[in-house]
Amino acid sequence: MSEVIRQFWDELTGRADGPLTLRLFLQPAMAAFFAIRAGMKDAREGRPAYLWALANHPEHRRQLLREGWKDVSKVFLMAAVLDSVYQVIAIHRIRPLQTVLVACVLALIPYLLLRGPASRLARAFRKGAPTP
Numbered sequence: 001m002s003e004v005i006r007q008f009w010d011e012l013t014g015r016a017d018g019p020l021t022l023r024l025f026l027q028p029a030m031a032a033f034f035a036i037r038a039g040m041k042d043a044r045e046g047r048p049a050y051l052w053a054l055a056n057h058p059e060h061r062r063q064l065l066r067e068g069w070k071d072v073s074k075v076f077l078m079a080a081v082l083d084s085v086y087q088v089i090a091i092h093r094i095r096p097l098q099t100v101l102v103a104c105v106l107a108l109i110p111y112l113l114l115r116g117p118a119s120r121l122a123r124a125f126r127k128g129a130p131t132p
Contacts, residue, residue: 008095008098011091011095011098012098012101012102014090014091015083015086015090015102018086018089018090019086019089019090020082020085020086020089023079023082023086023106024106027075027078027079027082027106027107028106028107028110030075030078030107031072031075031106031107031108031110031111031114032110032111032114034071034072034075034111035071035072035110035111035112035113035114035115035118036114036115036118037071038050038067038068038071038115038118039114039115039116039117039118039119039120039121039122040118040119040122042115042119042122043118043119043120043122043123043126044122044126047119048119049115049116049117049119049120050064050068050112050115050116050119051112051113051115051116052116068111068112068115071111072107072108072111075106075107075111076103076104076107076108077103078107079102079103079106079107080099080100080102080103083098083099083102083103084099087099
């Protein structure tokens, strides 16, 4: 069992210096772009921070998850496809669990972590802006 875990970890960490390394920067950047855009929209509409609303407003959870998935689904799917290509090139097989884990780390986590703070910053800048 420890050999399987070691191999899993080695294959995950091998992505940092293998082929297609640029995606490790571009995909979180794209997720951040969509998170900032959605956070600014949340601020304009007066909605609470995304992760906070997911945790504390179960009546809106389904709608929030759909909206978030709509924003980040393309980045997530591209991360999964590119990781599958990486796996075929580097380890000569596809490991679905690793694909999902990498796609979550590259797309979902940055989106979830940045949308709320982007909303708060946009709201703070709107308050400080002069009104016409």
